[in-house]
Amino acid sequence: xxxxxxxxxxxxxxxxxxxxxxxxxxxxxxxxxxxxxxxxxxxxxxxxxxxxxxxxxxxxxxxxxxxxxxxxxxxxxxxxxxxxxxxxxxxxxxxxxxxxxxxxxxxxxxxxxxxxxxxxxxxxxxxxxxxxxxxxxxxxxxxxxxxxxxxxxxxxxxxxxxxxxxxxxxxxxxxxxxxxxxxxxxxxxxxxxxxxxxxxxxxxxxxxxxxxxxxxxxxxxxxxxxxxxxxxxxxxxxxxxxxxxxxxxxxxxxxxxxxxxxxxxxxxxxxxxxxxxxxxxxxxxxxxxxxxxxxxxxxxxxxxxxxxxxxxxxxxxxxxxxxxxxxxxxxxx
Amino acid sequence: xxxxxxxxxxxxxxxxxxxxxxxxxxxxxxxxxxxxxxxxxxxxxxxxxxxxxxxxxxxxxxxxxxxxxxxxxxxxxxxxxxxxxxxxxxxxxxxxxxxxxxxxxxxxxxxxxxxxxxxxxxxxxxxxxxxxxxxxxxxxxxxxxxx
Numbered sequence: 001x002x003x004x005x006x007x008x009x010x011x012x013x014x015x016x017x018x019x020x021x022x023x024x025x026x027x028x029x030x031x032x033x034x035x036x037x038x039x040x041x042x043x044x045x046x047x048x049x050x051x052x053x054x055x056x057x058x059x060x061x062x063x064x065x066x067x068x069x070x071x072x073x074x075x076x077x078x079x080x081x082x083x084x085x086x087x088x089x090x091x092x093x094x095x096x097x098x099x100x101x102x103x104x105x106x107x108x109x110x111x112x113x114x115x116x117x118x119x120x121x122x123x124x125x126x127x128x129x130x131x132x133x134x135x136x137x138x139x140x141x142x143x144x145x146x147x148x149x150x151x152x153x154x155x156x157x158x159x160x161x162x163x164x165x166x167x168x169x170x171x172x173x174x175x176x177x178x179x180x181x182x183x184x185x186x187x188x189x190x191x192x193x194x195x196x197x198x199x200x201x202x203x204x205x206x207x208x209x210x211x212x213x214x215x216x217x218x219x220x221x222x223x224x225x226x227x228x229x230x231x232x233x234x235x236x237x238x239x240x241x242x243x244x245x246x247x248x249x250x251x252x253x254x255x256x257x258x259x260x261x262x263x264x265x266x267x268x269x270x271x272x273x274x275x276x277x278x279x280x281x282x283x284x285x286x287x288x289x290x291x292x293x294x295x296x297x298x299x300x301x302x303x304x305x306x307x308x309x310x311x312x313x314x315x316x317x318x319x320x321x322x323x324x325x326x327x328x329x330x331x332x333x
Numbered sequence: 334x335x336x337x338x339x340x341x342x343x344x345x346x347x348x349x350x351x352x353x354x355x356x357x358x359x360x361x362x363x364x365x366x367x368x369x370x371x372x373x374x375x376x377x378x379x380x381x382x383x384x385x386x387x388x389x390x391x392x393x394x395x396x397x398x399x400x401x402x403x404x405x406x407x408x409x410x411x412x413x414x415x416x417x418x419x420x421x422x423x424x425x426x427x428x429x430x431x432x433x434x435x436x437x438x439x440x441x442x443x444x445x446x447x448x449x450x451x452x453x454x455x456x457x458x459x460x461x462x463x464x465x466x467x468x469x470x471x472x473x474x475x476x477x478x479x480x
Binding site: 043044045046048049082083084085087088095098099102103105106107108109110111112114116117119120121123124127128131135141189190194195196203257260261264265266267268269271272273274275276277278279280281282283285286289 | 343359363403
């Protein structure tokens, strides 16, 4: 999809979204709002909905400008800076990462940019271990209580700081990696494909390699994603691009589609345990998708470098806060 | 640098299985989003709610775990597909929309696997069926942790 198409789609979507929000506001009669019982911190449910809609929109905008998925910021930020239960936030984090990825997948598949063979090859370990991760999260909550929550927060805090460091030190991705040798296993699986590269005006036929290593790494990424309720683009793109040597565009597109599949597998154990509350999940989902679209629109006009450092700062702060919370819960602070 | 084939100047057709998956997930998620938004509008504007909103917000902000929130606000800890019996309430409709969005990839992968079978990509058909089985088992609660 070229920039013009994307811009037209974004304009259309923003217009439709704005219309939806206006309709939504008009549908809420003022007397009903006034009559509502006050909830959290004196906020009524409508104000709560709008507050989280705005917060999630901002997270979506910042995430896009920094080139990451919203899920990776949503979960640590909400866990670090709101008192809401960790399991509720992780389930909601998975839900928002999943819906964002599913909506974004369509153009990548329509253009043949996402490699369907690579997708299903990676989806088996990724989805399987994402479910295991989600089950583990519920199991820890049920059997270990506060201590389990403290260890999850500690591990997530360390992970978020590591991801922030990954953004600083491992930024060198390769647009068209050179595949010198394709191992026997990858050859037998047959993951090579071709796509039309608009900027070159030609077909790019590419190979991938080290499929066996990719499979192991996808399992690990799935486990982390399901356990902590994070999107997995931060790990998936490097695995596809730097380990399996897929072209950068193919890696980014395939990663987006894969997150939709893996997070779908992981979200259900959270739903089955009743951890998703619509009044919290729906504004976060709509806000993050809206933010992603608005962010893509304003991306052309701002300095991405500054936003990248802003997001790295947010991640360090969230990570440090999560570690501090866990140490307090364990009685060390 | 990967091989850039300058001789081939026609765009390759995108794999049908991918297009099927992309279209299904996109429209099902969109439908789910609209249903869930309608449910939330109902929660905010009518009295026909299953979970008391003020109680939910208070308990959420008090950091209570999901089981406690359910117990306090509805008297029962709802699990599984609870919303199917509460479709006359805003919460039930909103949760139905969320569940529909979460089913988008399950439907997409199953139908995409049939497209792979039709194009005789047998190995990837097997991979897609395994993925579809994992997603189905997860969404039906076959893979779950006991309480």
